[in-house]
Amino acid sequence: MKKFIILLFLMISGAVFSQVAIGASPENNNRWTFGGGIGVGFGSNSAFNLSASPRVGYRLTNDLEAGVLGSVSWQTSDYYRSTLFGVGPFVNYYFARSFYVGANLQQYFINYKDKYYDYKINEQETALYLGGGYMQRIGNNSFMQIGVMYNVLYKENSSFLSSGLIPNIGFVVGL
Template identity: 60%
Template sequence: MKKIISFCLVFASMFAFSQIGISQTGSSNRWTYGGGLGVGFGSNSSFNIGVSPRVGYRLTEDFEAGLMGNFTYQTSNYYNSTMFGIGPFANYYFARNFYLGSTFQQYFVNYNIKQDNGYKFSTDESALYLGGGYMTRIGNGSYFQIGLMYNVLWKENKSIFSSGLMPSVGFVVGL
């Protein structure tokens, strides 16, 4: 099971995020929108797809808060699962090249183990990710973003995830 969750985390970390926000020209639109989409294939006829939308509001020029969610579906010869998560986030941007972030997610997971006569079970887990990263400008108001978050609520052998670390890679437009 931990291999499956590890694969899911690596897959999820490879999502490219695109965010649309207010520009530096003083636009009065303070809403930001974005998200990610990912598809993966692997051995044992495995397939997964994930969607992670987000909406935020710029409280100041450097601070935004909002709500984000995610949905992941996975299947293989041995199992299938769905995972849904939702919760608030906050990001603080400084020096136009760095950011600090926090995200709380409540995950709801349903598993169907095909080998055990269709054994099904559900679980849920809370995660509080804290971290930050580096941004580099790639165009007019667009940034490439790379960072690392850590789930401070993660406990070994008591979590659906194999690690508390979550790398992130993405693009931000409109900061």
């Protein structure tokens, strides 16, 4: 049975890779992009943060990309523990070969627990990020994106998020 499954996977992968036309520009065939970013943070009072933000995109044109991105963040310290999940669509427009502007709508699901007061929060928050940045090619189909986004729905006194301004560094691979 194992030999049959391995042979089946080899035939399927051969069929998938054979779909690229000979002599065609790779940019016409490779419209899917994958990427994201990861982060680790440390702070006072034994604070620790681990986050990941995967993304999947599809190039609608050579300059316009749309897709879905997610985010997950775990935070803990001597005083609290929180988990934040986010998911939503994004769109990026690339211009002048190295720059982009973009928008992304995130729906966050927040779980927060204060360790001393036995206080718990389970809520949702919507964020609409607008911004842009710089894109640098770092390989054949690999890119690094450096930019800044601002949550236009951020309200200082009522938002669970710490700030409306979000700097970002991410990596994208086109397939």
